[in-house]
Amino acid sequence: MKIIDKINSHEPSKAFYSFEYFPPKTDEGLTNLYDRLKRMSFLNPLFASFTWGAGGSTIDRTTDMCATAQTLYGFESCMHLTCTNVVRTTIEKALEEAKSAGIQNILALRGDPPRGQEYWTSCDDDFTHAIDLVRFIRKEYGDYFCIGVAGYPEGYPDSDDKNQDLKYLKEKVDAGAEFVITQLFYNVDTFVEWEKECRKIGIKVPIIPGIMPIQGYHSFRRITNLCKMNIPSEILDALEPIKHDDQAVKDYGVSLAVSIISKLFNEHNVRGFHLCTMNLEKSVRLVLEKLKFVPTEEERNLRRRSRRRSSVGFVSNDIIRQEPDGSLPTVKPVIWKEQSEDYLGRSEDWDNFPNGRWGDARSPAFGELDGYGVSLRIPPEQALEYWQRPTTLDELKQVFKSYILGDIPALPWYEEPLFAETEAIRSKLVRLNELGYLTVSSQPAVNGAKSEDPIYGWGPKGGYVYQKAFVEFFVSLENLEKLIKKITGNPWITYYALNRNGDFKTNIKEEAPSAVTWGVFPGKEIVQPTIIEQVSFKAWKDEAYALWTEWEHLYPKNSPTQKLLNDIGNNWWLINLVHHNYVDPEGIWDIFFNDDVNNE
Numbered sequence: 001m002k003i004i005d006k007i008n009s010h011e012p013s014k015a016f017y018s019f020e021y022f023p024p025k026t027d028e029g030l031t032n033l034y035d036r037l038k039r040m041s042f043l044n045p046l047f048a049s050f051t052w053g054a055g056g057s058t059i060d061r062t063t064d065m066c067a068t069a070q071t072l073y074g075f076e077s078c079m080h081l082t083c084t085n086v087v088r089t090t091i092e093k094a095l096e097e098a099k100s101a102g103i104q105n106i107l108a109l110r111g112d113p114p115r116g117q118e119y120w121t122s123c124d125d126d127f128t129h130a131i132d133l134v135r136f137i138r139k140e141y142g143d144y145f146c147i148g149v150a151g152y153p154e155g156y157p158d159s160d161d162k163n164q165d166l167k168y169l170k171e172k173v174d175a176g177a178e179f180v181i182t183q184l185f186y187n188v189d190t191f192v193e194w195e196k197e198c199r200k201i202g203i204k205v206p207i208i209p210g211i212m213p214i215q216g217y218h219s220f221r222r223i224t225n226l227c228k229m230n231i232p233s234e235i236l237d238a239l240e241p242i243k244h245d246d247q248a249v250k251d252y253g254v255s256l257a258v259s260i261i262s263k264l265f266n267e268h269n270v271r272g273f274h275l276c277t278m279n280l281e282k283s284v285r286l287v288l289e290k291l292k293f294v295p296t297e298e299e300r301n302l303r304r305r306s307r308r309r310s311s312v313g314f315v316s317n318d319i320i321r322q323e324p325d326g327s328l329p330t331v332k333p334v335i336w337k338e339q340s341e342d343y344l345g346r347s348e349d350w351d352n353f354p355n356g357r358w359g360d361a362r363s364p365a366f367g368e369l370d371g372y373g374v375s376l377r378i379p380p381e382q383a384l385e386y387w388q389r390p391t392t393l394d395e396l397k398q399v400f401k402s403y404i405l406g407d408i409p410a411l412p413w414y415e416e417p418l419f420a421e422t423e424a425i426r427s428k429l430v431r432l433n434e435l436g437y438l439t440v441s442s443q444p445a446v447n448g449a450k451s452e453d454p455i456y457g458w459g460p461k462g463g464y465v466y467q468k469a470f471v472e473f474f475v476s477l478e479n480l481e482k483l484i485k486k487i488t489g490n491p492w493i494t495y496y497a498l499n500r501n502g503d504f505k506t507n508i509k510e511e512a513p514s515a516v517t518w519g520v521f522p523g524k525e526i527v528q529p530t531i532i533e534q535v536s537f538k539a540w541k542d543e544a545y546a547l548w549t550e551w552e553h554l555y556p557k558n559s560p561t562q563k564l565l566n567d568i569g570n571n572w573w574l575i576n577l578v579h580h581n582y583v584d585p586e587g588i589w590d591i592f593f594n595d596d597v598n599n600e
Helices: 003-009 027-043 059-073 088-100 130-141 162-174 188-200 217-226 233-242 246-268 282-290 297-320 380-387 393-405 420-434 477-487 534-552 560-571 587-593
Strands: 016-021 047-050 077-082 105-109 146-151 179-184 207-211 272-276 438-443 446-450 464-467 469-475 493-499 504-506 514-520 527-532 573-579
Touching: 003 146, 003 179, 016 027, 027 059, 027 282, 047 059, 047 105, 059 077, 059 088, 077 088, 088 130, 105 130, 130 146, 130 162, 146 162, 162 188, 179 272, 188 207, 188 246, 207 246, 217 246, 233 246, 246 272, 246 282, 393 420, 393 438, 393 560, 420 438, 420 469, 420 587, 469 477, 469 587, 477 493, 477 573, 477 587, 493 534, 527 534, 534 560, 534 573, 573 587
Parallel strands: 016 047, 016 272, 047 077, 077 105, 105 146, 146 179, 179 207, 207 272
Antiparallel strands: 438 469, 446 464, 464 514, 469 573, 493 504, 493 573, 514 527
């Protein structure tokens, strides 16, 4: 069914809401997302949208998710579709597969140009803007698809002319778009004024505000910085004293989302809301419960017990009853929407504190999603200013050292300065880069810091947190072989190493996840938000090497800098090394600094 038809038939006085999901990076994550979708189906969203990776990189997974959610779990699916860096045949394939799967809703987006390329041109001259995609869908499929487009209450991130942005939105609607989903925002007044301007210029289609409950402080700051959102000072002030308390941040995120939606619903007559789930479940459910849009867990349990007492015989008889002409009746599939655990018996919040690429790779929320896919997260002119034009290995080492020392605020792998905890190992990382180990990730050992600690703390108050030291870096094959020889037989050291071609080395005989960060809190199970395992390392490897290529794109082909970056990307190895004796903070560094393993 088309989203616009569902909106038009919805009771005008009642709220409706929709969910947004992204394709998980691993097969295990996808399997667990389907369990999550099954549980979230009882929340009865009007529809669910599924994002599309840059350049069509997730075309198969996105279409499969849309079809599965619609067929098995009763969601009305909306498939995101972008035309940036996508050839015409990819768009045609996606639309044809969507139609074949019974998907009638498309969110047509331009997508963002790869931020690692100084000059961007579209792959297909027919598709340079979202309006081209809207026109193409209407031309090829008539009114089969219901088309949605994006709106930007704070203006398009790369545009300085908000009035022109509104005109472009009006053109997309005139070309056939039937609803608008907005970019995320946290200032209600900004949305309200922008919506008024939309109506003034004749945009009459439904406008659905995008709402994202804050799931974690660092992910929130990262997303809002990438999207260039204006965050009200009162929100930043509220987050500052609790930013190390993950549970407190999530609780505040729920309260803030409830406040925003309540104000829009009660004071400004907004009836629809698009919730960005980040593939997590609990915060979204709590928001809807607090708004009284859905029953609470206790109310659902009461209804479930009541139905079980009264409906078993009726369901059984209904299934076997025949129609008067002898045919079997038409019935809807039974979906056990009340299940609160997945097939492994884990609760909805088993992965409630995702930790980027070093979280649990089985989590649907593993990794981080943004609008750009694998690309540099800063504008090319800034990147060139930060990283200059290194032409030798020594000059490249200096770029990495400058980041460690805080002289530049970003590397291709991280667009934000290092965390405060890095101060404890800053001098070690500088020495490591001087020796030719180009570091991209690390953490110091921590043995029982209080969870309120301003540097190492996280999670609820009253607990203690622990960390194993680890370091990840790019290294030449020669130095890798020396390093492996050095650590052979050391029971405290484990490693994974991969090169761009997928050649793999490890000293781990029996594969199992290794928790490198964990916390002990009153009345809770031990929480392990940071896990290093083979599946997550391999998933990250592809992205890590793709960023070398994006860095190359800043420079002319065959220039000395481009050749240097290409050579390292093609020939050096990525290694993650963990020291498991967390009571020995110096143990991990001894293997680098105490003998000739460092000699180049």
